[in-house]
Amino acid sequence: MDLIERPSVQDAYMLQDSLFRETGAAEPDDFTTMFPELEPFAPCTDAVIHNVRLLGARDGLMDAKDPRITVADPIAANPIRNPDNPNPDMTVGFTFLGQFIDHDLTFDPMPIRCGQTKSPNLRSRFFDLDSVYGRGPDEDRHLYDRASELDHAAPIKFLIDFDAPRDLPRTSQQRAIIADPRNDENVIISQLHLAFLRFHNEVTDHLAETRADDLALLEPTERPRKLFEWAQCSVRRHYQWIVVNQFLAATLDPVVFAAVESNGPKVYRDEMTEKIPREFQVAAYRFGHSQVRPGYQLNAGFGAPIFDRRVDPREGDPNDLRGGRRAPRRFVEWDNFFDFGTKEIKQDTGEVVDKVKRNKRIDPYLSSPLFDLPVGPGLVEPDDDLKSLAGRNLERHLQHGIASGQAIAARFHYTPLTAAETAELHPLGFRDSTPLWYYVLKEALIQHHGQRLGQVGSRIVAEVFFGLLAADPHSYRNVTGGWTPDLPTRDPRDAGSFTMTDLLTMAGVA
Numbered sequence: 017m018d019l020i021e022r023p024s025v026q027d028a029y030m031l032q033d034s035l036f037r038e039t040g041a042a043e044p045d046d047f048t049t050m051f052p053e054l055e056p057f058a059p060c061t062d063a064v065i066h067n068v069r070l071l072g073a074r075d076g077l078m079d080a081k082d083p084r085i086t087v088a089d090p091i092a093a094n095p096i097r098n099p100d101n102p103n104p105d106m107t108v109g110f111t112f113l114g115q116f117i118d119h120d121l122t123f124d125p126m127p128i129r130c131g132q133t134k135s136p137n138l139r140s141r142f143f144d145l146d147s148v149y150g151r152g153p154d155e156d157r158h159l160y161d162r163a164s165e166l167d168h169a170a171p172i173k174f175l176i177d178f179d180a181p182r183d184l185p186r187t188s189q190q191r192a193i194i195a196d197p198r199n200d201e202n203v204i205i206s207q208l209h210l211a212f213l214r215f216h217n218e219v220t221d222h223l224a225e226t227r228a229d230d231l232a233l234l235e236p237t238e239r240p241r242k243l244f245e246w247a248q249c250s251v252r253r254h255y256q257w258i259v260v261n262q263f264l265a266a267t268l269d270p271v272v273f274a275a276v277e278s279n280g281p282k283v284y285r286d287e288m289t290e291k292i293p294r295e296f297q298v299a300a301y302r303f304g305h306s307q308v309r310p311g312y313q314l315n316a317g318f319g320a321p322i323f324d325r326r327v328d329p330r331e332g333d334p335n336d337l338r339g340g341r342r343a344p345r346r347f348v349e350w351d352n353f354f355d356f357g358t359k360e361i362k363q364d365t366g367e368v369v370d371k372v373k374r375n376k377r378i379d380p381y382l383s384s385p386l387f388d389l390p391v392g393p394g395l396v397e398p399d400d401d402l403k404s405l406a407g408r409n410l411e412r413h414l415q416h417g418i419a420s421g422q423a424i425a426a427r428f429h430y431t432p433l434t435a436a437e438t439a440e441l442h443p444l445g446f447r448d449s450t451p452l453w454y455y456v457l458k459e460a461l462i463q464h465h466g467q468r469l470g471q472v473g474s475r476i477v478a479e480v481f482f483g484l485l486a487a488d489p490h491s492y493r494n495v496t497g498g499w500t501p502d503l504p505t506r507d508p509r510d511a512g513s514f515t516m517t518d519l520l521t522m523a524g525v526a
Contacts, residue, residue: 421455
């Protein structure tokens, strides 16, 4: 039985160009494994494929079995299998920030087939926002504002559609004009991408004013390009600061986070950082899929299920949150997603509560809409019969021969989960040798009640994040003498720090 996933050719291969390899060069292998000495958790046989699909199937062990989500009740969920995450730092925005970060690091266009592990990475692997900047204004000029080019002899700002400033720029067929089409998979990630476009533009204006004397020392023809370089560097470093000091700090086991931040990676280092580990890309970093809510309240006038496959894919303004659409109600009020301190009154009780919503805890249960993905950018093709996100994740483990969570825990010198803690997998044959992704989710539930990742999940993510930041000579962690944020913050008392609320405020979207 072949494991086949058809990539979206028109989306994936548009990015496979000279940014990533020389023209005519052989297909690269841009992925690796952290533990090549470990055996796969199971062989890729028909029987194992069948059981993996059962584990990831709708109405199976991993389905949260949520009630049907509607526009009238967009944030309902199964309170037993799919409760909110009580971690105060885990608001719903971090689910999509995590997705945005993933799209900045990896883009693997290859189909799922047993043994087919060699694949190019269509992203640069560093935290450099190439998913936003593309190849830059010289080669991807269609991403940039032509007005700034006419005024300054070179494009220095991103294209924003002045007729629809709350949405990404789009073609007449609603295709987003962005460097990575996956960032139009749903309304929330598309709005986050828009925020980064606008953030760059605002940083450009800020630096044009605050560094006017430095610009005056340059030749007039050099000024636009230098201003773009300064803005891009500032945006990247503030983004990296948020990734480490807000996203990772809220997500990882505090002991693991502190150890790797202080002492550096022990496994993912040196030559290994030239490639992305499959244990990270296929398993550990997919923890965010368990945090997705069945539905979201985008703004005061519109909330809906994240996906509803029953919606006609030709619908221009569907009652779900799929991307690739433009309509007046399809925009995000960011104080629903990140904590700006906004309060609201509950209609049923009159109680004053925080407006920001919580994401779901990290556990082995995924919201029900994710077991029936619709057709769309970054989602599935019309003729693809594998619609379960959980099933797709698990089958990748077989394709790449990923070791079990227990084996990797032992390799890190952590105490593995016990047979009793994975007993539900016994009928499928995965109790003692558990797929790493499922293991990471169950470990988070057992060790931290789903509030954050456990030891193995935290260690893999921390090793890769800090390993890549160390390998990037331009990252903020490699600035001689150290670096701290220098852009304006919402609260002047927070100078020297920077958070997502600061970024969204400066971008003018919150």
